[in-house]
Amino acid sequence: MKRIKIFLTVFITVFAINGCDEEDLELTNPSGLSPETYFRTEAQVQSAVNAVYANLQTIGLYTRTYFFAMDLMSREALGNPQLEADKRVYLEWSFDASHPPIAWYWDSCYRGINKANFVIGNEERINEIPSSLLSEEKKAKFIGEAKYMRALYYFMLVTRFGDIPLITTVPEGGEGFPRSPKEDVYALIEADLTDASKSLLSKEVAEKGRATSGAAYALLGKAHLYQEEYQEALNAFENIYGEYSLEEDYFANFREEDEFGPESIFEVQFDDDLGNSAVWNSNSSGEDANEVTFRGQEYGFNDWFNAYPSPALLDAYEDGDIRFEETFYTDGDTWAGESIIRTGPIPEPVPEGEIYIPLERTAAWRKYQNYYKDVNEDQASGINFKVIRYADVLLMMAEAENELGNQSEAIDYINEVRERAELDPLPDGLSKEEVFDAIVQERMVELAGEQVRFPDLVRWGLAADYLGQYGFQAGKNELWPIPNDEISSNENITQEDQNPGF
Template sequence: MNTIKLIIASFSIGLLLYSCDTDGLELENPTELSPETYFENENQVRSAVNAVYANLQTIGMYSRNYYYIMDNMAHDNEGNPQLEANKRLFLNFSFDSSSELVNQLWDSSFRGINKANFVIGNEEKINAIPTSFMSQALKDKYIGEAKFLRALYYFNLVSRYGGVPLITNVPENGQGFPRSSADEVYNQIISDLKDASQTLLSKEAEESGRATKGAAYALLGRVYLYRKNYTEALNAFNNIYGVYALTDEYFDNFREETEHNSESIFAVEFDDDMGNNAFWNSTVSGEGPNEASLRGQSYGMFDWFNAYPSDDLLDEFEAGDPRFQASFYVVGDEYAGGTISEISLGRRAGWRKYQNYYKEANEDLQSGINFGIIRYADVLLMMAEAANEVVDQPTAIGYINEVRDRVSMPLLPDNLSKNEVFEAIIHERKVELAGEQVRFADLVRWGLASQELSQYGFQEGIHELLPIPEAELNSNENINSEDQNPGY
């Protein structure tokens, strides 16, 4: 069993110690440990850093809401009749600032940021621990983890909401913070990731599940790509090119038994043996055991089957592409319960990716399959995009062909134009990363969201961003309706 999963579970009982107050993101719990009496040994430092990870496992983020928000907006998904109304809103872009999913993603992210700030803000105290008890490299490593996680939380926020309050210290009172510009937030993200890339350990030297040097460079490259700084994106990615490797079997990226493989760069850790008995009462706080995801049950075609892969997504796959079979179930396929004679509700296909049907006839409420944030195939395709933009088509084609060759698909010719390479990237990312929550962000940054999604209700100039939550507008005296994103 993975070590970080054990530690997060054991420490999570006291996570509210570092949770942000919804109104002011304040650190306040007089009956518990305080910064003045904390950070005196390695166990305390490690526990505080583990607390930062815990918010990734909340309903507000990766254990439930995030995959619905992103897959539904991208229309990788379509919704079955029993799909809850608060999630159906993202299929037809009818959500507004009162959406609980919009609020929970915001709230859980800022709580994670507050926990990271608690660690980073006590860097001096951590560094004062005698080196006989804790080496300087270990101190730097833990602070690097906090910076990586703060960058990840802020990246999710700025890419979904635009400019948000930029908070880099634990607030001393309940006063709210104004919105910073997206540029300011991105600059902080880049700074944190650059720092983290210098102090985090390699994947080989680190416990599985923790942030690594490779994860910092991969996320940094993604950030630069989103900012259209293609040269710096390639510089970041080149630090990990060849360090990771594509798995021989594509489906190994979506099975519990083959997690932490050569392709995995960073993932949210889940383990159904650890349980999630705090799941429903720690929606945004990360308090208590939240060691399992509901994704298997949510998308499971023999279970809740709330969502199914869209025809548009299914039709994108080339004939004979083995990634189709690895991503979806269709009639005639084998699974742990036998041969599929029909797909529930008469649907054309059900999700196979991230499902437990390869080993279980039915899903339950707890899935222990890790939630992949970034893997090497994604990096290769981002490198292809960056290389294409700096007018190096042969190199871009080579990166794409690495991804296609893994699944024995015909390689692209080496004489494609820049536009032809771009079209190939659009296709390859859609099929390689289907149901991995990147499609909507890709469409937005490529300026293609209106073209692809207007039939579903997407409005250009509005739906590229989520609204600032109503709860934030009501509770933060430094943000009001005039600060709301356009169209909401």
């Protein structure tokens, strides 16, 4: 943890954080604030809270590492020959504790946590600000945002590493923290989200991009579901059931112009108009201008095309499922009003007005791509990432109901999702096992390429069944290794504390 503490010293002293620069976050520039002036005005409190969000916009998380790791490990995506070696390891399960992107993921989350702790630890000081300068509702909202974000970062860590250091204050000394049982981590996640759900604003009145009460309930339900606490999960989800709705157009969820739509519960913001000068220097810090993701360029068939949809994913869709054509480009499709996409051997010469997906792939990604409006991706994409959307919640509610023995209710939730896909509804009378199989299927096709498939397989105990043939080892690869950098710098974590198999 020493590197994290060093960063915090800089953060607390200078407070030069410029992340999360979406206009809707009403950013003020916090550079130059001294410790003596912290938390005396609304702008200062908001700047501190803005900094907590910024670590989602790092190469260690949604700018690059996160989508590659999850999509490749789940085998939703496969790598073309040009895929870099530090990404190919996810396909081959050959990464170890020295793998830099895993360390960046770890650091990104813990830096975000420590920024959140800085805000939460100054709750008393924030509450001392006169209400004429900062209303009581806004004070509670800002603390709620910090708690939501702390819970989100801890959720991302505990699901990838298991037992982890649990830090709730800004460290003052140089000592590191030992690993805490994952049960304790989940307890903090639940406490933070319960508090946040009471103080955050609803989506209808909150600024775009902010954590909301609905987002807190959704993540709380998800945390309970991951622990197989099904009634508690339903209790959380029921607070937002009917408060959101599915987009009529499935693809609108992944189109820049339709961000924060009726289905969106929480999303990571990107805006390529706001600058990316620090993007290659932001593996984990979240400092300076880093307002873009490389997802479009990395997966784009007319650009880098480092990853493409796997045949197993393509084959999972039922005939007539409109989500297929909204998720992938295939032979005969057009894009940006320019050319026709073809697959197969590339002829000489290529017919005018056609472009061929190279390497004889049968499909390419449409989801999260800018090709609906641009012929080429530029390196910087401004399309937001959905962290939780309403269809995900409906399918999690179905899972909880099914595990509680309420198959009819579970089927109703599944059918809400299938109706938009223009598929026939599931019939009543299915067994628990049949409903579970339907949930596995629906989550695979509804949430393809949204970084949920691999965690789903792990928590269901199905990862070895689906991924064992590719090198996944049960008892090892459910978790990532604790980074070597952490073990070497934290005197309270040794190699004996490393996850099994690493």
